[in-house]
Amino acid sequence: MLLGIDLGGTNIKAGICDARGRVLASDSIPTEAHRGPADTLRRMAELGRRLAGRRRIGACGVGVPGPLDLARTRIYVAPNLEGWKDVRVPAVLRRLLGVPVVMENDANCAAVGESRAWPPCDGFALYTLGTGVGGGIVLNGELWVGASGAAGELGHMTVDPHGPRCGCGRCGCLEAFASATAVARAAGRPAHEAFRSRDPKSRAAVARAAWALGAGIANLIHVFHPDLVVLAGGMARAGRAILDPVRAEVRRRVFAVQLAKIRIELSRLGDDAGWTGAALWAARKHRPH
Numbered sequence: 001m002l003l004g005i006d007l008g009g010t011n012i013k014a015g016i017c018d019a020r021g022r023v024l025a026s027d028s029i030p031t032e033a034h035r036g037p038a039d040t041l042r043r044m045a046e047l048g049r050r051l052a053g054r055r056r057i058g059a060c061g062v063g064v065p066g067p068l069d070l071a072r073t074r075i076y077v078a079p080n081l082e083g084w085k086d087v088r089v090p091a092v093l094r095r096l097l098g099v100p101v102v103m104e105n106d107a108n109c110a111a112v113g114e115s116r117a118w119p120p121c122d123g124f125a126l127y128t129l130g131t132g133v134g135g136g137i138v139l140n141g142e143l144w145v146g147a148s149g150a151a152g153e154l155g156h157m158t159v160d161p162h163g164p165r166c167g168c169g170r171c172g173c174l175e176a177f178a179s180a181t182a183v184a185r186a187a188g189r190p191a192h193e194a195f196r197s198r199d200p201k202s203r204a205a206v207a208r209a210a211w212a213l214g215a216g217i218a219n220l221i222h223v224f225h226p227d228l229v230v231l232a233g234g235m236a237r238a239g240r241a242i243l244d245p246v247r248a249e250v251r252r253r254v255f256a257v258q259l260a261k262i263r264i265e266l267s268r269l270g271d272d273a274g275w276t277g278a279a280l281w282a283a284r285k286h287r288p289h
């Protein structure tokens with residue numbers, strides 16, 4: 001049995017699954033990051049123990065926001081976790097839980113979890129469309145983290161070099177057009193309302209987000225051509241209202257021969273992708289290859 005934990009800025013989601021990702025129990029609690037890392041980590045461990053009950057846990061995976069060191073031993077700084085600096089999450093949780101703990105970036109965990117919910121493919125990419133835009137790449141079943149460990153930041157791909165400033169401080173990132181925050185700002189109303197609205201500002205905001213996502217996905221296709229690209233996160237709940245214009249934009253930007261071999265779909269796992277992916281990744285890291 002595996003324990004997975006998804007540490008978000010607002011909520012901590014956790015659950016128990018087996019080695020195939022079948023969910024046996026899950027729950028969530030508020031993060032309350034302002035109470036400090038020690039308190040939050042203690043409550044994370046309590047939640048894990050409560051969910052495990054009498055089941056024997058082989059490994060724990062934890063997904064956390066923000067860039068990580070290559071060795072995955074600490075969170076340097078996380079913008080959504082106020083006051084968290086240089087926190088050794090795996091070491092603390094290992095002490096509290098008494099099991100091996102593997103830490104990974106939250107969007108990478110979601111990519112691992114979501115990729116296992118689909119038929120096996122060689123190349124897989126995930127976009128998490130929320131307050132920001134996260135990303136993850138899985139190649140031949142392995143998470144692709146690149147030379148520094150921070151690859152797969154699909155939200156910070158430049159889609160317009162002269163575009164608006166992104167939360168990361170750079171200009172023209174996909175996130176600056178296609179996050180729920182960007183859509184809401186351009187539409188003048190919450191993103192989920194913008195997708196349903198017929199007013200011109202909302203329609204323009206949605207079209208702009210779809211244009212940016214379509215361009216980003218087309219770039220991935222030209223670089224490494226994933227078989228499957230999945231849209232997840234709060235904004236994926238817009239369903240066809242996001243999926244259809246993104247697909248149309250990709251069609252305009254790739255070659256016909258490429259178009260025949262690309263699937264763009266909506267998340268199957270929703271909120272469960274992050275913690276199940278963390279759990280499955282922990283199992284992978286603790287099994288001899």
Ligand SMILES: [Zn+2]
Nearest residue numbers: 156166168173
């Ligand atoms: Zn950025």
